[in-house]
């Protein structure tokens with residue numbers, strides 16, 4: 001548990017604190033210098049392009065990988081500690097389950113391996129998808145296997161649930177249902193969820209916290225509403241000299257993205273004062289914000305005070321903090 005104060009106010013327990021975490025594979029660095037804090041009880045979307053380092057970060061948190069550099073703590077403990085392991089569940093992309101086991105045997109194994117196991121919660125998830133309890137895992141469809149993997153993760157009653165693109169092979173109705181189960185569980189038990197996903201619109205309805213990474217580096221982190229309201233989406237007429245250059249009146253603001261299309265110009269900025277000029281100004285939706293950062297890998301990073309690992313110096317240049 002943390003006990004320090006930071007710019008966000010009185011410290012709340014951290015589910016994850018990462019300080020300068022780096023992971024180098026043979027081919028190069030998959031994560032570099034990642035420092036952030038995920039407060040307990042938040043539902044956090046982990047977003048980034050293919051190969052950004054999302055699975056690597058989740059695997060380090062779940063103690064499946066040791067970082068090459070830096071430290072990461074789960075509820076203040078090393079991921080390899082028994083206590084962190086007991087409090088964390090990881091639903092991996094490949095959903096590793098024993099193909100020869102039946103669904104019932106799989107849940108029994110979950111019960112034997114996990115002291116706080118909740119058989120009813122696990123069975124309910126399996127039953128509500130009409131997955132035959134005596135069928136072998138190898139005979140199930142991809143979506144049915146995902147449901148069993150979800151049941152295993154939920155049955156463990158974790159305090160931190162790590163999900164790696166959990167919904168990619170589920171039909172829209174099942175996605176909706178399992179998301180509902182996830183949110184109800186998180187609300188009832190205060191479970192912290194860290195979930196990687198490429199489905200930006202779905203994240204909008206589910207997440208209240210965000211971590212955005214690209215090329216192994218942290219680009220944006222913090223409370224969703226705080227991050228959204230730190231930005232302004234501007235739409236207006238493109239200057240009629242035909243040049244796609246950024247209008248002079250926007251020069252004093254932090255520019256995340258400037259695009260032109262036909263006679264329209266769109267800019268996503270972090271305003272450093274009032275915006276002048278003929279612009280329609282709106283708070284971006286989460287999807288607009290994420291798309292702008294994903295399209296602009298060179299935009300300066302933004303880490304909100306709440307997402308700063310407490311007491312740690314930050315290596316980011318430029319304006320990297322949302323006003324508290």
Ligand SMILES: Nc1ncnc2c1ncn2[C@@H]1O[C@H](COP(=O)(O)OP(=O)(O)OP(=O)(O)O)[C@@H](O)[C@H]1O
Pocket residue numbers: 025026027029030048049050051052053054055056057
């Ligand atoms: N075991 C490994 N050995 C070598 N390189 C690896 C290994 N695992 C991942 N990488 C590389 O590390 C980088 C990050 O991979 P990672 O799987 O963490 O990305 P990701 O954000 O989860 O991607 P995706 O959205 O495609 O799932 C990639 O360049 C990948 O090729």
